[in-house]
Amino acid sequence: MYTLGIDIGSTTSKCVILKDGEEIVAKSIQLGGLGTDGPSAALAELWNASEIKESDIARTTVTGYGRMKFEGGDDEASELTCHALGGRLVYPGLRTVIDIGGQDAKVISLSEDGRMSNFVMNDKCAAGTGRFLDVMANILKMDVNDFGSCAAASTEEIAISSTCTVFAESEVISQLANGVKREDLVAGICTSVAVRVAALARRAGVKELVCMSGGVAKNEAVRRALEKSLDVDIAFDPLAQYFGAIGAARYSYNKLIKQQR
């Protein structure tokens, strides 16, 4: 049995097909989320890259901020539930998911049996989200994907004290004008994201095993800063950006199984 999960975020669209609710048999990702052709492009890529046909899909669940505008899914589920389900599939003992996406950051607590038991999300502010890193990458004329390796070369991290993306932007420009090393600045930027998200995590309550999901999970500097701030190991899987889509496909599978009973 094949189920499809589609995660339409603010910056990317992800698709995953699960076989029998366990095995990832196809996946795709495209830049462009809500309000763009990203979702249709991600689906086209999915069908092109896999031998599975649309008619083979038993059920489809859509998640992410674009879920309500997308036509063609059988179910909608919040990204909270989907990141919890996706993370739990990859890490069976998972208790805490830290998801930093393009537009928001969330910390999801799971009970011992894997149910979402609590969540905390960021307020109406871009600081502490992927958007903050995008803005900083733009000022530094860097690819945000290079932040992790760049920060690793830092010898004297520069603290970014502003709690607002716009103020932090001018702070970074001032530091560049002061001639600070780019590596030290990038390390400080990553730490400032981590510190804000760590505060959310403490509110939700951190229980191990902890993992990160969402696009920012790939940024090793943010992960390390979060580990330091929370004093826990944070698991990372290359599939982290797909956890929402994996969870959505799993959500479909769970629904089908429930119906069959």
Added chain:
Amino acid sequence: MAEEVKKTPRPVDPNSAKYKLGKIASDAYVDAIEAKKQGKPVVWISSNFPVEIPETLGLATVYPENQAAGIAARGAGQRMCEVAEADGYSNDICAYARISLAYAKLRECPEQEVAMPDALLCCNNICNCMIKWYENLALDLNIPLIMLDIPFNPDYDPTPEIVEYVGAQFWDAVHQLEDIFNIKWDDEKFKEVTGFSCTASRAWLDATSEACHIPSPFNGFDLLNHMAVMVTARGKAEAGEAMNVLLKEYKENHATGKSTFREEEKYRIMFEGIACWPYLRVTSRGLRDRGINMVTTIYADAFGFDYNSFDEMIAAYCSVPNSINLEKSRDKRIKLCKANHVEGLLIHNNRSCKLWSGFMAEMGRQVGAECGIPVAHFDGDQADPRNFSEAQYNTRVEGLMEIMEANK
């Protein structure tokens, strides 16, 4: 192209609580405008000021908080806020204050006109922003400001000293108003007004407590409309009568299995904080469409002032939600959650109300832990529409619903 068919609103039964309460709330504005035309004094008054004073003295009252809520609900919140901001008021200041200060400047707003005041009655049991708001109104309008200092209670209950301190100010306010408007206090009238206020309060609290039934006989968002009467007219005889009709209707609904909540009641939540007036429909529908009924809110109960003596009346005004400590605030909410079989708590982090929202992270944590219910927070504002995102609201409500479903 087919012509759009406009739905005619269903006529409201004049014997219904909805009609009676709506009429009392709208009459309060009309009566004050009429009083002004006749040269009688009008006062603007804070919602948690002892209404017994102006009511006994026969002063026409206008509640700027209620006016601002109405303006915001009718879509003019941002326009009015921007008028105040252009005059230098920060957008971090309470949006009710900004709207009210803008109205004092413009003296018109078609979304809710009011009579201009001859004096201001202010108290700080709501917040301290209220003081500066009213001070500036007094300065702009060049009229007297009468201030009741009702301190925040660090202790669980107001001490006798606090009650004595506020009680003395009560009489001082009375004497000031007697001098300003050349009017006389009447003890018999005072006794009558306190009776009306208690009757209305008891019926109101009894009506809200009907939500203890499963399913609830009403949609909790109804309370946000009906409470306007408790804010603006609780000292009037007709308020008590209308509240008793409301109570009777809710009891009948329960007996006959009816409810004003039109969907199947799948989940029951407590809503924390002042309503998000600019998005009342969005926030209400976001719950209703998912079968979530808001069965209780401390905001509505805050306007039930029940007492048996002068000191108890003063103590009641010292114990409104924003003037009590975390422990008492928490216990009140836990009581409401347990009495009304609440399954989840939705907290409005109201950008306007720093005092109310400031301790909500800890409040939510403690109430959630004690009641074993999930808690979700969303950002919004009581009157400034720029501080709310519908997509973020829906995600949080959906997350809350999914946990409540998993807990069943």
